[in-house]
Amino acid sequence: MAEKIMKPEEMANVNHTPPLLSGWMHRPVEIKSGIYCYPAKPASLEYVSFPHAREWSPMDEDWKLPPNWKEIILEGLRERLERFRSLKIFMDICVRCGACADKCHFFIGGGDPRNMPVLRAELLRSVYRKEFTTAGKLMGEIAGARELTVDVLKEWWYYFFQCTECRRCSLFCPYGIDTAEITIVARELLNLLGLNIDWIATPVANCYRTGNHLGIQPHAFKDMIDFFLDDIEDITGIRMEPSLNRKGAEILFVTPSGDVFADPGTYTCMGYIILFHYLQSLGFDLTWSTFASEGGNFGYFTSHEMAKRLNAKMYAEAKRLGVKWILGGECGHMWRVINQYMDTFNGPADFLEEPVSPITGTKFENAKTTKMVHITEFTADLIKNNKLKLDASRNDNLKVTFHDSCNPARAMGLLEEPRYIIRNTCNHFYEMPDNTIREQTFCCGSGAGLNAGENMELRLRGGLPRANAVKYVHEKFGVNMLSCVCAIDRAVFPALMEYWVPEVGVTGVHELVGNALILEGEKKRETNLRGEPLPGMEEEKDV
Amino acid sequence: MKLEELLLERASQVLKRWTDLIFDSYPADARRFLRKQEDPFANPVGSAFSREIETFYREFIGPANPEKLSAALETVIRIRSVQEFSASGAVRFLFLLKKIIREETSKEVRGNRISQDELLALESRLDDAALAGFDLYMKCKEKVYEIRAGEARSQVSGLLRRAGLISEVPAWDSEGKKSTLG
Numbered sequence: 001m002a003e004k005i006m007k008p009e010e011m012a013n014v015n016h017t018p019p020l021l022s023g024w025m026h027r028p029v030e031i032k033s034g035i036y037c038y039p040a041k042p043a044s045l046e047y048v049s050f051p052h053a054r055e056w057s058p059m060d061e062d063w064k065l066p067p068n069w070k071e072i073i074l075e076g077l078r079e080r081l082e083r084f085r086s087l088k089i090f091m092d093i094c095v096r097c098g099a100c101a102d103k104c105h106f107f108i109g110g111g112d113p114r115n116m117p118v119l120r121a122e123l124l125r126s127v128y129r130k131e132f133t134t135a136g137k138l139m140g141e142i143a144g145a146r147e148l149t150v151d152v153l154k155e156w157w158y159y160f161f162q163c164t165e166c167r168r169c170s171l172f173c174p175y176g177i178d179t180a181e182i183t184i185v186a187r188e189l190l191n192l193l194g195l196n197i198d199w200i201a202t203p204v205a206n207c208y209r210t211g212n213h214l215g216i217q218p219h220a221f222k223d224m225i226d227f228f229l230d231d232i233e234d235i236t237g238i239r240m241e242p243s244l245n246r247k248g249a250e251i252l253f254v255t256p257s258g259d260v261f262a263d264p265g266t267y268t269c270m271g272y273i274i275l276f277h278y279l280q281s282l283g284f285d286l287t288w289s290t291f292a293s294e295g296g297n298f299g300y301f302t303s304h305e306m307a308k309r310l311n312a313k314m315y316a317e318a319k320r321l322g323v324k325w326i327l328g329g330e331c332g333h334m335w336r337v338i339n340q341y342m343d344t345f346n347g348p349a350d351f352l353e354e355p356v357s358p359i360t361g362t363k364f365e366n367a368k369t370t371k372m373v374h375i376t377e378f379t380a381d382l383i384k385n386n387k388l389k390l391d392a393s394r395n396d397n398l399k400v401t402f403h404d405s406c407n408p409a410r411a412m413g414l415l416e417e418p419r420y421i422i423r424n425t426c427n428h429f430y431e432m433p434d435n436t437i438r439e440q441t442f443c444c445g446s447g448a449g450l451n452a453g454e455n456m457e458l459r460l461r462g463g464l465p466r467a468n469a470v471k472y473v474h475e476k477f478g479v480n481m482l483s484c485v486c487a488i489d490r491a492v493f494p495a496l497m498e499y500w501v502p503e504v505g506v507t508g509v510h511e512l513v514g515n516a517l518i519l520e521g522e523k524k525r526e527t528n529l530r531g532e533p534l535p536g537m538e539e540e541k542d543v
Numbered sequence: 544m545k546l547e548e549l550l551l552e553r554a555s556q557v558l559k560r561w562t563d564l565i566f567d568s569y570p571a572d573a574r575r576f577l578r579k580q581e582d583p584f585a586n587p588v589g590s591a592f593s594r595e596i597e598t599f600y601r602e603f604i605g606p607a608n609p610e611k612l613s614a615a616l617e618t619v620i621r622i623r624s625v626q627e628f629s630a631s632g633a634v635r636f637l638f639l640l641k642k643i644i645r646e647e648t649s650k651e652v653r654g655n656r657i658s659q660d661e662l663l664a665l666e667s668r669l670d671d672a673a674l675a676g677f678d679l680y681m682k683c684k685e686k687v688y689e690i691r692a693g694e695a696r697s698q699v700s701g702l703l704r705r706a707g708l709i710s711e712v713p714a715w716d717s718e719g720k721k722s723t724l725g
Contacts, residue, residue, distance in 0.1 A: 017576075034625075102576045110626055111569040453695055457687060460687065464587055469584055472583075495690045
């Protein structure tokens, strides 16, 4: 099931109806609570020298814009059209065929036409036409052009923070227009006026200062790891000794801070620790870092420059510690940045070596330039080479399905490895319907910095298509666990499931690995990493 | 002829009109998509509405299974609770059925083939269903806020506990001894 990947010609043969796109230019935006995220705190913007930091409210008429705001935006757009050939092409070539229109989870779940990717892009494109094309200048609205006004700016802010940059729409575009790039540039332009959201701006400032989104300092990071070690010792009887900031280690491990600090990601983190301990006796030499303590990159949701600044710490720390290559944890957008940007942002990483698994000798040729390997690639290779002793029955209480996180699936083609691991660590695995997984996966509805709390209605409607597919496998096969390889997924799916399919829990793939791994010298395991009795151990735990 | 029989006989046209009116509560582009796309995974909202509206109608008109009736209503309202609607907008679709039934049965009522009392009794039941709809809407909204609050609470309390900044009361068993499982 679900092994079939659509061919390009099949993709192009998508049944669609051109959207009406009528009347929208004259309908002013209505900003609603439950949908928008709180604006950025001035201190967070100032910390990274972002311009026009101020207190303002989206619900106020006056957004306290600088007097020359229009000039700033148009100049910003002009610069970006010159810098990014892709943007210029995306602005020019859309024929409004509508193939993307019904592919966005926010449109599917909410029904707001401005969330059709084609129309969301038109919000920017209409201004581009007016200012940068002859037809738009001469014919105005007839040519789909419109003036940039404060209302247009408000509309941009409201709707470009209703796009999770998941790129599902791009998959269906016959021209390959990447709507995420349009959102990225639109957010950059808004950022020039201090119009960001706090759920993005504060993690960015934190990450710039302490190395992770939550602002966790090195000693607290170590405390958290120690806390996991206590729990792991209770469960396995083994005291593990991971290294932190150790110079001369062969491999540096970087994972999203959500794995260290937010349930249920913490259980995934325990899974990593257990796996690394298991491999130690086989010659595995890895260190964590309390400085490069964030794999995620919320800077990517503000500007290319900020993304580059935050990303720089990975190579800097690898250089400082003198490692050979970098292993990366389960994360979503982290991998789009690494796979598609890091090499040009901060490379070439010529001080690192082409990653080779010290256990199996496998060369990760796909990571030849970035020198950074995804942990599911690494673990799948270990399993394939029979290097792990696994007892899948320890996960027998779980009926698992797998959500392809948008960026690993669509930005790096990571489709088989997580599934291979799940199939080897669980006995009950069920796929969701074909048009909701792999390249066509539906977003969690909270990516690209939209995992705040105040926009819960938006998150729940955006996550509906994903939850609907989970509900289907829950009802058909009794699925009770949704697995994923993304820290934002792990943070937001519990809320999504609670609303739409409350019987289903959320796990990372390496939590399943941690449960199934048979460790040398371990005590008889009675509970899983969550402290719940293992299948068949329920009574013993009750005594 | 009884009203119930007539309405079941005309179920397909009533349902067609009713779902059309429900889809009309969305903007034009969304309306076309909700109606046309039949794949339940590509169009979870439209397909759930078509399916659940029919279940609701058949249960409501025919011999009712209260659980099925309520589940169908809840599925529709759960979706509309997180969409662009006000509270009244989210449950308005139930009152639309009243209008359709009146129009569909007007000839029979005028010709006394269906009694006015029977129609009024059905409308009263529909009013009750609409009130249940409001309750479901509130239940869904409360759930949204509960999830919001829970998410904020778990983010903060987990960090405080793990940072060792709070000292929790230990769990005690029934004999007053400190529980080892706590």
